[in-house]
Amino acid sequence: MFNVRIKKIDWDIIKLDSDMRNRFEQQLRLGQLPIEDTYIPVKSKNALDELLSALKEIYCNKQYNEKIFSILEKHINSGKKKTGRKGMDLWSIFVLAQVRLCLNTSYDTLHNLSNNHRSMRQLMGIERDFGFEIIEYEYQNIYDNVSQLSNELITEINTVILEFGHKEVFKKKEDTALHLKTDSFVVESNVHFPTDYNLLWDSVRKCLDTVYKFLEKQEGHKGWRKMKNWRAEIKGLMRELGKASSSGGKKKEERVVRAAENYLKKAKAFLKKLQSEMPNMAQNNEQDILLIITLEYFIVLAEKHIDLIDRRILQKEKIPHEEKLFSIFETYTEWVKKGKSRPNVELGKKLVITTDQYNLIVDHKLLSSTEQDRDIVIELADRLLNKHKISSWSFDKGFWRKENKELLQLEIPNVIMPKLGKRTKAEETEESSCTFKRLKNKHSAIESNINELEHRGLDRCPDRGIHHYIRYISLGVCAYNLKKIGRQILKAKRRQLDKQRIRFSAVA
Numbered sequence: 001m002f003n004v005r006i007k008k009i010d011w012d013i014i015k016l017d018s019d020m021r022n023r024f025e026q027q028l029r030l031g032q033l034p035i036e037d038t039y040i041p042v043k044s045k046n047a048l049d050e051l052l053s054a055l056k057e058i059y060c061n062k063q064y065n066e067k068i069f070s071i072l073e074k075h076i077n078s079g080k081k082k083t084g085r086k087g088m089d090l091w092s093i094f095v096l097a098q099v100r101l102c103l104n105t106s107y108d109t110l111h112n113l114s115n116n117h118r119s120m121r122q123l124m125g126i127e128r129d130f131g132f133e134i135i136e137y138e139y140q141n142i143y144d145n146v147s148q149l150s151n152e153l154i155t156e157i158n159t160v161i162l163e164f165g166h167k168e169v170f171k172k173k174e175d176t177a178l179h180l181k182t183d184s185f186v187v188e189s190n191v192h193f194p195t196d197y198n199l200l201w202d203s204v205r206k207c208l209d210t211v212y213k214f215l216e217k218q219e220g221h222k223g224w225r226k227m228k229n230w231r232a233e234i235k236g237l238m239r240e241l242g243k244a245s246s247s248g249g250k251k252k253e254e255r256v257v258r259a260a261e262n263y264l265k266k267a268k269a270f271l272k273k274l275q276s277e278m279p280n281m282a283q284n285n286e287q288d289i290l291l292i293i294t295l296e297y298f299i300v301l302a303e304k305h306i307d308l309i310d311r312r313i314l315q316k317e318k319i320p321h322e323e324k325l326f327s328i329f330e331t332y333t334e335w336v337k338k339g340k341s342r343p344n345v346e347l348g349k350k351l352v353i354t355t356d357q358y359n360l361i362v363d364h365k366l367l368s369s370t371e372q373d374r375d376i377v378i379e380l381a382d383r384l385l386n387k388h389k390i391s392s393w394s395f396d397k398g399f400w401r402k403e404n405k406e407l408l409q410l411e412i413p414n415v416i417m418p419k420l421g422k423r424t425k426a427e428e429t430e431e432s433s434c435t436f437k438r439l440k441n442k443h444s445a446i447e448s449n450i451n452e453l454e455h456r457g458l459d460r461c462p463d464r465g466i467h468h469y470i471r472y473i474s475l476g477v478c479a480y481n482l483k484k485i486g487r488q489i490l491k492a493k494r495r496q497l498d499k500q501r502i503r504f505s506a507v508a
Contacts, residue, residue: 031132036060038122042493047455047483051102052123054486055095058164059123067160068094075153088137088145092124094157097146101472101479104457107146111139151467154474158481162360165485169492170358177391179357179439181446182380182399184373186336187366187473188348188460191327196308196319197245197260200267201238202328203302205231207274210295214281217288223277230270237263260313267306271299301328332466334369351458351473352376354384355449359484361477362388366470373398378407385411392416394443416440456480 040053058064072090099120100110113120115136121127126135166172192198208231215224241259244252274295283289304325311317326333326347336346352373354363363384365376377399384390393408394416408415416439419427430436458476461469 031128032125033122033127033129035123035125038119040119040490042490042497044490045487047102048099048117048120050483050486050490051098051479052119052486053489054482055098056123057168057485057489058161059091061164061168064160064164064168068157071153071156071160075150075156076148088141089125092126093145093148095120095124096142097149097475098479098482100146101457101475102483104455104459106462107139107143110146111137111142114142147468149471149475151471151474154471154478158474158478161478161481161485162362165358165360165481165488169485169488172358175389177389178362179391179442180354180362180384180393181356181443181449182352182354182393182395183443183446183450184350184352184367184398185450185454186338186346186348187351187458187469188346189327189330189333189469190460190462190464191330191333191347194326194333194347195242195245196305196312196324197238197241197263199325199328200263200302200305200309201235203298203305204234204267204270206298206328207270207295207302210291210298211274211277213291214288218282223273223280234263234266234270237266256313260309264306264309264314267302271302271306274299298328301325329464330466330469332469348461349469352380353446353450353453353477354380355446358488359445359449360481361449361453364473364477366473374401374404377401377404381408381411392439394439396443414439416443453477453480456483 035056036059038052038056040049040056044050058068069090072094076090076093096110096114099105099113100107103109105113114124115121118127128134208227211224212227215227237259241256241263244255244259278292278295281288281292283292308319308323312319321335324335325331326335332349333347334349336348336350337344338346350367350373352365352367353361356362363380365380367373367376373395377395390412392414393412395418397418397420400417400420405415405417408417414435416436418431418440423431431440453476456476456479458473461472463469463472
């Protein structure tokens with residue numbers, strides 16, 4: 001008898017727009033391997049094994065299992081009927097989302113792991129014994145289901161995971177105070193390096209792509225037989241301007257001005273033609289209307305960047321920072337300079353994280369474009385002091401403000417917040433004390449936490465749109481905490497094995 005792998009298109013499992021999703025199939029199917037028996041090597045220090053170890057412990061703990069599933073049901077099953085075809089199990093969706101961020105991997109790799117990694121499949125509850133039909137997921141099925149998890153859902157689940165880690169794994173007592181560290185870093189968005197002339201090309205390119213969709217739908221539409229020529233000429237002129245700007249030599253400024261004039265002339269001619277042809281584009285259904293809206297959006301962006309190039313190069317005007325756009329796709333992207341030599345500029349948004357003595361992230365907040373590190377200290381303190389008892393809290397100089405430190409010292413015994421700028425004699429005495437130096441030195445541990453968090457996916461977000469960007473960050477924080485908890489679980493099991501080995505060798 002051969003173990004033939006059958007690709008099963010089972011609508012009971014992969015139907016996305018189903019009316020009902022189960023927590024998990026309580027009764028084992030024929031040949032199904034129990035989740036509780038998932039084998040995870042105790043000696044392993046692999047990131048995936050550490051994550052699976054934490055997920056297994058949570059699943060086997062009835063109290064936290066109930067909390068996790070209640071949150072998943074509240075957010076995913078809300079407003080859906082309890083009849084109809086079953087969708088992917090809630091537990092499988094949660095496991096897949098955490099594996100993706102823990103390994104900082106793509107959906108393609110996640111798809112491969114979900115169908116071939118035995119331990120992961122058993123933890124998901126879909127692995128079967130030899131000889132039984134094997135359940136496999138389609139790529140689109142995984143993508144659509146993992147996308148169901150919202151930022152609010154993940155934030156609630158992370159609160160439960162923190163509680164589980166503190167109480168069940170690190171054995172933190174109720175009266176034990178936390179030693180916190182806070183710092184910020186940039187989570188980059190998935191954009192290329194922006195210049196006004198390549199953003200103009202992006203806008204024109206998307207206009208051409210949208211027109212092409214109209215031509216595919218409406219046969220016989222005239223006026224665009226030179227579409228390829230428009231694309232090639234505008235792109236060539238954009239490259240000429242870029243080459244003139246980046247090169248040196250005599251009369252560089254004249255070459256840049258000439259290249260900019262040619263580029264803008266062609267771009268304006270294209271927009272003029274586009275606006276004259278738009279009334280001829282039939283709007284027969286909702287899809288056509290959406291295409292028109294998309295076209296109008298990119299026309300506005302093209303006009304904006306034509307104006308910026310004209311003002312910057314031809315009129316020699318300095319463009320105010322708030323007028324600039326750093327991506328026409330990920331419009332939330334900010335130009336962040338943190339005073340580092342490498343990289344000196346990062347494109348994304350600043351994320352503030354707070355970790356405790358167990359290296360778990362107890363809080364995270366994405367800063368808006370108008371907020372600086374020092375602006376969110378009081379809000380952060382209000383949030384954490386309502387939940388935890390805090391013994392010490394360290395920051396870097398970017399968080400310093402006199403009011404911040406004074407208010408924190410009313411509630412927290414040790415506030416480590418080095419002053420930004422010249423210090424008074426009293427401040428020098430405080431910052432040279434043994435306690436201050438010791439806790440300030442310990443603050444550097446958060447740099448290690450940030451580095452590992454970037455390996456959990458938060459170096460660069462591949463997802464599109466601000467809502468997916470925010471959700472991706474929450475998933476990364478959750479995956480980081482689970483991995484840290486799993487590492488501690490495996491470490492405790494290794495210590496237990498070592499004790500048993502010593503005991504047996506002593507008896508022998």
